[in-house]
Amino acid sequence: MTKPRVLISDKMDPNAAKIFAERGCDVDVITDKTPDELAAMIGDYDGLAIRSSTKVTKQILDAATNLKVIGRAGIGVDNVDIPYASAKGVVVMNTPFGNSITTAEHAIALMFALARQLPEANAQTQAGKWPKNDFMGVEVTGKTLGLIGAGNIGSIVASRALGLRMKVVAFDPFLTADRAIEMGVEKADLDTLLAKADFITLHTPLTDQTRNVLSRENLAKTKKGVRIINCARGGLIDEEALKEALDSGQVAGAALDVFATEPAKESPLFGTPNFICTPHLGASTNEAQVNVALQVAEQMADYLVNGGVTNALNMPSLSAEEAPKLKPYTNLALKLGSLVGQLAHDNLDNIAIEVEGAAAELNIKPITAAVLAGFMRRFSDAVNMVNAPFLAKERGFDIREVRHDKTGAYHTLVRVTVNTAQGPRSVAGTLFANSEARLVEIFGISLEAELEGNMLYIVNEDAPGFIGRVGTALGEAGLNIGTFHLGRRSAGGEAVLLLSMDAAIPEAVLKQLGTLPGVKTVKALKF
Ligand SMILES: NC(=O)C1=CN([C@@H]2O[C@H](COP(=O)(O)OP(=O)(O)OC[C@H]3O[C@@H](n4cnc5c(N)ncnc54)[C@H](O)[C@@H]3O)[C@@H](O)[C@H]2O)C=CC1
Numbered sequence: 001m002t003k004p005r006v007l008i009s010d011k012m013d014p015n016a017a018k019i020f021a022e023r024g025c026d027v028d029v030i031t032d033k034t035p036d037e038l039a040a041m042i043g044d045y046d047g048l049a050i051r052s053s054t055k056v057t058k059q060i061l062d063a064a065t066n067l068k069v070i071g072r073a074g075i076g077v078d079n080v081d082i083p084y085a086s087a088k089g090v091v092v093m094n095t096p097f098g099n100s101i102t103t104a105e106h107a108i109a110l111m112f113a114l115a116r117q118l119p120e121a122n123a124q125t126q127a128g129k130w131p132k133n134d135f136m137g138v139e140v141t142g143k144t145l146g147l148i149g150a151g152n153i154g155s156i157v158a159s160r161a162l163g164l165r166m167k168v169v170a171f172d173p174f175l176t177a178d179r180a181i182e183m184g185v186e187k188a189d190l191d192t193l194l195a196k197a198d199f200i201t202l203h204t205p206l207t208d209q210t211r212n213v214l215s216r217e218n219l220a221k222t223k224k225g226v227r228i229i230n231c232a233r234g235g236l237i238d239e240e241a242l243k244e245a246l247d248s249g250q251v252a253g254a255a256l257d258v259f260a261t262e263p264a265k266e267s268p269l270f271g272t273p274n275f276i277c278t279p280h281l282g283a284s285t286n287e288a289q290v291n292v293a294l295q296v297a298e299q300m301a302d303y304l305v306n307g308g309v310t311n312a313l314n315m316p317s318l319s320a321e322e323a324p325k326l327k328p329y330t331n332l333a334l335k336l337g338s339l340v341g342q343l344a345h346d347n348l349d350n351i352a353i354e355v356e357g358a359a360a361e362l363n364i365k366p367i368t369a370a371v372l373a374g375f376m377r378r379f380s381d382a383v384n385m386v387n388a389p390f391l392a393k394e395r396g397f398d399i400r401e402v403r404h405d406k407t408g409a410y411h412t413l414v415r416v417t418v419n420t421a422q423g424p425r426s427v428a429g430t431l432f433a434n435s436e437a438r439l440v441e442i443f444g445i446s447l448e449a450e451l452e453g454n455m456l457y458i459v460n461e462d463a464p465g466f467i468g469r470v471g472t473a474l475g476e477a478g479l480n481i482g483t484f485h486l487g488r489r490s491a492g493g494e495a496v497l498l499l500s501m502d503a504a505i506p507e508a509v510l511k512q513l514g515t516l517p518g519v520k521t522v523k524a525l526k527f
Pocket residue numbers: 074075076077096099100103148149150151152153154171172173174175203204205206209210231232233257258280281282283284
């Protein structure tokens with residue numbers, strides 16, 4: 001097997017490259033490339049490891065013809081076009097906890113820097129001014145900290161602030177009353193927070209809902225003299241409006257680690273009194289960088305080498321232990337989905353996946369994803385287990401997953417059913433020797449077959465001499481039959497023939513077979 005190739009395109013702790021190599025990947029570290037340069041090289045790679053500098057846009061994803069996984073050594077993934085990556089079947093992972101303490105500490109550091117104007121006092125002292133009477137600060141003890149976003153980082157900031165004897169008011173639509181009590185914070189709506197807070201700190205991702213949460217209008221609702229800290233994402237604050245609010249004194253100080261456009265080489269805020277900034281250093285500690293580098297490399301290598309999925313934003317998790325157990329099932333599911341996809345005529349919008357026996361003990365999500373991937377291959381070759389659920393959702397598919405406790409004739413079974421105009425149609429398969437995928441039922445008829453390569457599917461009325469006529473027609477066309485599988489509903493009733501063929505069957509031969517007496521359906525299948 002060729003080794004998966006990984007590109008590390010942002011500055012990352014060397015542990016990442018080391019882990020990739022140890023886990024059987026070829027790794028290149030090539031940073032600071034322009035988008036065009038990255039697009040020109042990305043086609044060679046199976047994995048892309050990034051921080052916040054690399055922008056994974058449509059341009060990059062279109063050029064990434066071999067890419068299977070993007071790993072973000074950090075938290076925010078707003079620099080990755082996740083919907084497009086999903087549509088392209090590329091898994092996107094992050095490391096949701098590795099740098100959260102470090103970033104929370106940076107927010108607290110900036111809060112103190114604002115409260116005591118440390119950067120300016122430091123600069124003037126070192127300039128020989130000894131400005132002892134120019135810097136009157138504020139205490140944080142007893143003050144109210146307004147937390148916008150109370151997730152991992154926000155809750156660490158809250159715990160540190162409570163330790164500093166501050167009061168914490170939190171706005172987060174997903175914060176439950178119980179969790180707020182557990183955190184020791186007061187849950188509030190945004191307007192209440194804006195009116196109460198002496199300091200405001202932001203800890204939400206950048207989304208369409210959070211963009212400009214501190215807009216001009218909202219800045220005007222703050223308590224006069226508020227101090228604002230942003231260690232989350234630049235787009236959360238209207239920078240022009242913040243500049244005006246600093247100039248007017250509505251905002252007494254602001255500390256930004258992040259900017260709407262990065263690198264921020266210029267800004268209306270630069271040079272404003274009581275404005276402090278750092279160049280997106282929130283996650284920059286030795287500890288955090290080692291954490292995220294190790295974690296991203298482990299996760300990506302797991303996926304590329306074993307199929308394990310951890311911390312993916314566009315795919316259900318699958319442990320490295322589970323992945324090998326599920327592999328034969330996803331293979332079976334892909335084939336059953338593909339069979340239904342190739343045989344179903346209607347414009348279907350529903351599919352049910354049932355598992356029983358040993359299959360019912362497993363994580364059903366990857367099995368469903370594989371059925372959908374197989375089923376939707378009739379729409380596009382680019383469908384895989386990552387993008388199939390996403391595409392199915394986009395098409396408004398009704399997907400049902402059923403887990404049966406009972407065990408039937410087979411120790412393990414996966415059944416795929418679609419509702420057609422003629423009623424439900426289902427196919428089922430099992431695993432022989434725990435690994436070999438076998439079809440065992442097709443549209444209510446028992447029939448055992450491997451679904452492999454080129455196949456010929458015929459439905460006919462069971463009648464003497466029919467099989468001979470099929471064999472003769474194929475022989476005369478110079479087409480060799482590999483294996484031959486037969487099933488029927490009842491003697492003289494509907495029968496199914498499933499043949500594996502050594503080569504694809506030409507259209508003319510299919511047409512000719514269709515003219516044989518008693519034939520209802522003839523179809524070439526490909527697995
Ligand atoms: N400056 C830096 O170097 C770093 C910045 N970050 C940024 O910090 C952000 C937060 O990280 P975590 O706390 O780990 O994420 P998280 O996902 O644990 O927490 C985010 C919180 O924001 C809340 N939220 C979502 N929409 C909201 C809305 N409309 N209004 C209010 N709250 C909302 C969520 O409910 C969640 O509780 C990341 O998304 C990333 O952008 C993260 C690490 C380093």
